[in-house]
Amino acid sequence: MTGAVESPFWTFVKQSVKSLFIVAFALSATSYTDDVVGSFEGLETGLSAALNTSTATTPKTTYEALDQSLGKGLDLIKICTENADAAGFNIGTAIGWLIAAAVIAFGTTLVTVIGGAVLIVSKFALAVMFAVGPLFIMLLLFPITARLFDSWFSQVLNFTLTIVILAVVMAMATTAYDAFIASVDLNSNSGESPMWAAVEIGALTGVLVWIILQISHMATGLAGGMSMAAMGIRHLMSPVTGGLSAARTAGNIINPVSTRRDLESGMMASGTRFDHMIAGNTVINPAYRQHVMQNIGKNWGWQKGGSVKN
Structure with a gap:
C-alpha cells in the first residue's frame, strides 16, 4: 500500500x-x-x-x-x-x-x-x-x-x-x-x-x-x-513453495489477468477478473453492456476530410 x-x-x-x-x-x-x-x-x-x-x-x-x-x-x-x-x-x-x-x-x-x-x-x-x-x-x-x-x-x-x-x-x-x-x-x-x-x-x-x-x-x-x-x-x-506455486497456478485459471475497456475512463485497463467485476467492467453489469453497445462500430466508416484533385 x-x-x-x-x-x-x-x-x-x-x-x-x-x-x-x-x-x-x-x-x-x-x-x-x-x-x-x-x-x-x-x-x-x-x-x-x-x-x-x-x-x-x-x-x-x-x-x-x-x-x-x-x-x-x-x-x-x-x-x-x-x-x-x-x-x-x-x-x-x-x-x-x-x-x-x-x-x-x-x-x-x-x-x-x-x-x-x-x-x-x-x-x-x-x-x-x-x-x-x-x-x-x-x-x-x-x-x-x-x-x-x-x-x-x-x-x-x-x-x-x-x-x-x-x-x-x-x-x-x-x-x-x-x-x-x-x-x-x-x-x-x-x-x-x-x-x-x-x-x-x-x-x-x-x-x-x-x-x-x-x-x-x-x-x-x-x-x-x-x-x-x-x-x-x-x-x-520446497513443499511450502510448491504448494504456493500450485495455488497460484489454480488462481490464474480461476482469476486470469485480462485487458478490458474501463467503464469510467473509457480507456483500456488491465486487471484480474475479480478486479474487473469489482469495477463493473463485466457483461453482467447492464451499464457496461450498454456502454459497449454504444461504442460498437462508432469509429467505423469512410475517412472524413476533403478529396485530393489533380
Whole structure:
C-alpha cells in the first residue's frame, strides 16, 4: 500500500513465512534446543546405534569404547609383566616380556590418547557450533549472508560424523583386542614368543592409529559430499513453495489477468477478473453492456476530410 514492498505479493508472502520460521528457530531457546540441537544429537545417537552391532560386549558410547580399549591393553600389560617376574634370572625371557609390555603400553596409550583427543575436540567444537548456531540461523534472513549458514551447517555435520565414525572405530578396536587375546596365549607356559606378540599388537595399534587419524578426512568428505545448495532454505521450504506455486497456478485459471475497456475512463485497463467485476467492467453489469453497445462500430466508416484533385 505504501510502495515500500516492490516485489510481487506471493514473493512477499514466501519471504514473510521464511522469516517467521527462521526467527522462530533462532530466537526461541526451546525450539532451538529441542528441534535443532536435538536433531543433530539424535542423528549422532541413531547412526552410532545403527553402525554398531548390538552384542553384550559392544560399548554403548564412545567413552565406554575408549575405556574398554584401554582396559584390554592394561590386561595384556599385566600378563606380560607377570611373566617377566616369573622368568626370574632368565634375563633374555624377562627382557622379551618387558619389551612386549612396553610395546603394548605404547600402542594402547597412543590409541586411547589420540581417540580421546579426537572425541574431546569434536565434542567441544560441536558445543561451540551449537552455541553460535542461532546467529548463523539468523543470517538466513539475508541472501548475501545465507552462505555462512551453509558453512555452519557443514561444520556441525562434520563434527557429528566424526564422533559417529570414531565410535565405530573404537568398537572395532575393542573387538580386535578381544580377537587378539583369544588367538594369542601370553601365559609363560604356552611357549608363545613375547616378541612376536609385541609385533602383532604393535601392528594392530598402528593400523588403529592410522584409521583414527583419517576419521576427520572421512567426516569432511561425507559432510562435504552433500550439496549444501540442496540444504538451503529454499529447498527445505520446497513443499511450502510448491504448494504456493500450485495455488497460484489454480488462481490464474480461476482469476486470469485480462485487458478490458474501463467503464469510467473509457480507456483500456488491465486487471484480474475479480478486479474487473469489482469495477463493473463485466457483461453482467447492464451499464457496461450498454456502454459497449454504444461504442460498437462508432469509429467505423469512410475517412472524413476533403478529396485530393489533380
